[in-house]
Amino acid sequence: MPITVIIPTILRPLTNQQKHINLEGNQVSEIIDHMEQQYPGIKEKLVTGGNAHRFINIYVNDNDIRFQDGLATSLRDGDVLTILPAVAGG
Amino acid sequence: MLTIHSKLVSAMITQALNDHPIETCGIIAGPAGSNLPLRLIPMRNAAQAENFFIFDPQQQLQVWKEMSARREEPVVIYHSHTNSQAYPSRSDVELATEPQAHYVIIPTYHLYNEEIRSFRIVDQMVIEERVRIVQQYQPELELQMVA
Numbered sequence: 001m002p003i004t005v006i007i008p009t010i011l012r013p014l015t016n017q018q019k020h021i022n023l024e025g026n027q028v029s030e031i032i033d034h035m036e037q038q039y040p041g042i043k044e045k046l047v048t049g050g051n052a053h054r055f056i057n058i059y060v061n062d063n064d065i066r067f068q069d070g071l072a073t074s075l076r077d078g079d080v081l082t083i084l085p086a087v088a089g090g
Numbered sequence: 091m092l093t094i095h096s097k098l099v100s101a102m103i104t105q106a107l108n109d110h111p112i113e114t115c116g117i118i119a120g121p122a123g124s125n126l127p128l129r130l131i132p133m134r135n136a137a138q139a140e141n142f143f144i145f146d147p148q149q150q151l152q153v154w155k156e157m158s159a160r161r162e163e164p165v166v167i168y169h170s171h172t173n174s175q176a177y178p179s180r181s182d183v184e185l186a187t188e189p190q191a192h193y194v195i196i197p198t199y200h201l202y203n204e205e206i207r208s209f210r211i212v213d214q215m216v217i218e219e220r221v222r223i224v225q226q227y228q229p230e231l232e233l234q235m236v237a
Contacts, residue, residue: 010187055185057147064147084154087115087133088144089169089182 003031003075006082014042028058029071031081046083047071055086091220092192092208094118094127094166099206099223101130101235102196106170109135110198113170115143119157120165126227127165127192129234142181143169166208168194176207178216186211192219 002022007015015021021038025031029047036043045056051070052058058065059082065073075081098118106114115135118127131153134146157163167188171179176195178186186193189212196206210217227233 008187009190055144057150059147059151062151064151066147082151082154084147084150085187086144086147086185087117087150087167087187088137088142088185090142090179 002077004080005031005035006080008083008085010085011042011045011083014039014045026075027071028060028065028073028075028081031075032071055088057084057086058082059084091222092127092166092194093125093222093224095227095233096223096225097233098127098130098166098235102168102194102206105132106196106198109170111140111172112138113140113143113172114196114198115145115167115169117153117164117168118166119153119160119162122161122163125165126231128227128231129162140172141174164188164191166194167191168196168206170196170198173199176205178209178211183211183214183216186214189213194221 002024005021005023007019007021012019023031023034025034032043032046046053052065060073060075060079105116113135116130116132119129119131120126134149135143136146137144176197178193193209193211194206206221208219208221210219
């Protein structure tokens, strides 16, 4: 069973407006690389200098990857990976 | 144009004044595509700063999941400006990610006539819009304010 990735509104222009994508991968970083192969341009929206962008939240199931192993967080079949841009400003 | 119930406006202003001088923040959810703000959800400002806000990431996930299950979207995204005018700051513009949302700013330093302002922020462009405050919606619609 693959990993389900939930895509936020702002990135859907890159995924042909798909809200959910199913991909195989053992780590968050692998999923992002596989997304990049299918939807070029998405990786730079998520990753900078080997880490997730400061203002991009990535969760595996209900857990923020900042409090796990970041992009190296491991995944199991059936996990849900949610991408949410932070809501922030000044 | 943002059409919004006066009770929701009062709730945003009260929250902003209570949190002053820390920036307040939150959303008002409504049925997807309806453009109608109904369900006010104050969010925790994880920055706890006077000139910056960021939704607590864990709370944001829960609230976004709940909206998704209820087929809602963030119709209004609001925050306060505690020592500047109610106009989107540079970081407000750079970090805006919901093109369909009304970005409402509540000034708590000089709150004249309870004036809030609303903007669309699309592709880093800011467009101010009129705010129409109404005393009632259609009777079948129910307001909800989450404590």
